[in-house]
Ligand SMILES: *[C@@H]1O[C@H](CO)[C@@H](O)[C@H](O)[C@H]1NC(C)=O
């Protein structure tokens with residue numbers, strides 16, 4: 611059997627420390643597929659401010675501004691997940707003039723989306739029915 615050198619042992623210790631750190635603090639970046647989904651969704655909705663160079667789960671503008679009606683919320687502590695996942699999107703009263711975003715199905719952990727007081731057109735995309743969203747609440751006003 612090969613003798614374990616002290617530098618190998620140190621490497622092992624630091625990997626162990628890294629592992630504990632990731633367990634303790636969870637993930638801190640958005641899942642790449644969800645970043646792309648949000649990018650496409652921004653185009654569909656006409657939400658021009660969304661800039662995916664800034665991590666959507668960072669809690670920073672443009673994803674979150676202190677107004678209650680502009681808020682992307684993520685869960686970064688889902689067991690077995692190394693990334694943050696989008697769970698709530700609030701986009702109330704933003705004068706959005708795009709279409710209802712079929713990209714929602716690409717956010718599998720989404721629980722709630724609030725699009726009230728916008729001017730979105732189109733019907734509820736049929737893809738939503740086949741999504742694996744466990745429960746989703748969509749708030750909209752029909753003119
Ligand atoms: C953003 O949304 C989350 C989830 O609803 C909520 O906990 C948080 O307070 C909201 N922030 C603001 C400023 O409304």
Ligand SMILES: *[C@@H]1O[C@H](CO)[C@@H](O)[C@H](O)[C@H]1NC(C)=O
Pocket residue numbers: 685686687688689
């Ligand atoms: C994140 O998701 C896990 C598993 O569904 C849940 O237990 C936990 O309460 C959630 N955390 C937040 C901050 O929503």
Ligand SMILES: *[C@@H]1O[C@H](CO)[C@@H](O)[C@H](O)[C@H]1NC(C)=O
Pocket residue numbers: 707708709731732733
């Ligand atoms: C909805 O609005 C978009 C952008 O203004 C337009 O391209 C599209 O044709 C409209 N769709 C419907 C069903 O009205």
